[in-house]
Amino acid sequence: DTGVSQDPRHKITKRGQNVTFRCDPISEHNRLYWYRQTLGQGPEFLTYFQNEAQLEKSRLLSDRFSAERPKGSFSTLEIQRTEQGDSAMYLCAGDRGRMNEQFFGPGTRLTVL
Amino acid sequence: GESVGLHLPTLSVQEGDNSIINCAYSNSASDYFIWYKQESGKGPQFIIDIRSNMDKRQGQRVTVLLNKTVKHLSLQIAATQPGDSAVYFCAETRGTALIFGKGTTLSVSS
Numbered sequence: 001d002t003g004v005s006q007d008p009r010h011k012i013t014k015r016g017q018n019v020t021f022r023c024d025p026i027s028e029h030n031r032l033y034w035y036r037q038t039l040g041q042g043p044e045f046l047t048y049f050q051n052e053a054q055l056e057k058s059r060l061l062s063d064r065f066s067a068e069r070p071k072g073s074f075s076t077l078e079i080q081r082t083e084q085g086d087s088a089m090y091l092c093a094g095d096r097g098r099m100n101e102q103f104f105g106p107g108t109r110l111t112v113l
Numbered sequence: 114g115e116s117v118g119l120h121l122p123t124l125s126v127q128e129g130d131n132s133i134i135n136c137a138y139s140n141s142a143s144d145y146f147i148w149y150k151q152e153s154g155k156g157p158q159f160i161i162d163i164r165s166n167m168d169k170r171q172g173q174r175v176t177v178l179l180n181k182t183v184k185h186l187s188l189q190i191a192a193t194q195p196g197d198s199a200v201y202f203c204a205e206t207r208g209t210a211l212i213f214g215k216g217t218t219l220s221v222s223s
Contacts, residue, residue, distance in 0.1 A: 002158070035211075042202045042213025045212070048210065056208075056210070058210075099144075099206040104156035105156050106155055107156045109154075
């Protein structure tokens, strides 16, 4: 157990609906990352935060995606107007400033019908 | 584009055998290379990392080898156990994120 938690663990939604996921890293994680993982593939970087500041966004993060980390602790990832192609595992990870020591949460598996 | 990839999608071994999982990378500028283990329904779990200025690092039952000449990374697991069955990913640090390869599924039979 890495101490990083994510909620919900599973989400099934209909196309066009909005969904929001939450990540709670451990308190020492000043950096927080979101990744997306599709079946059979490795995780792909979406965005990252240094404390509450969102410092980088991947080109994978379309304008339907928004992430926040308002107090520099937990983070939310919202997907608006979901599409079937959004079906994936959404992973959150945290570190204390050393990328080689990133620890992942269990992920939220999203299924868009 | 540049990516981190693995040579074989699957590897099957007998319990007690040694396992070797391979990875080829293309970006010479990465500072660290990391191996993760991912069990079904779980997030990736850190196994071991190696800094780019090293060529070998050992952990508990695991050894990572880095050959910068041919841009090759390997994970050796000694005395493989059924609990080692999982998907293994190599990853490299690049900029502000980890870049992952596609993964090798290790199956250990008793």
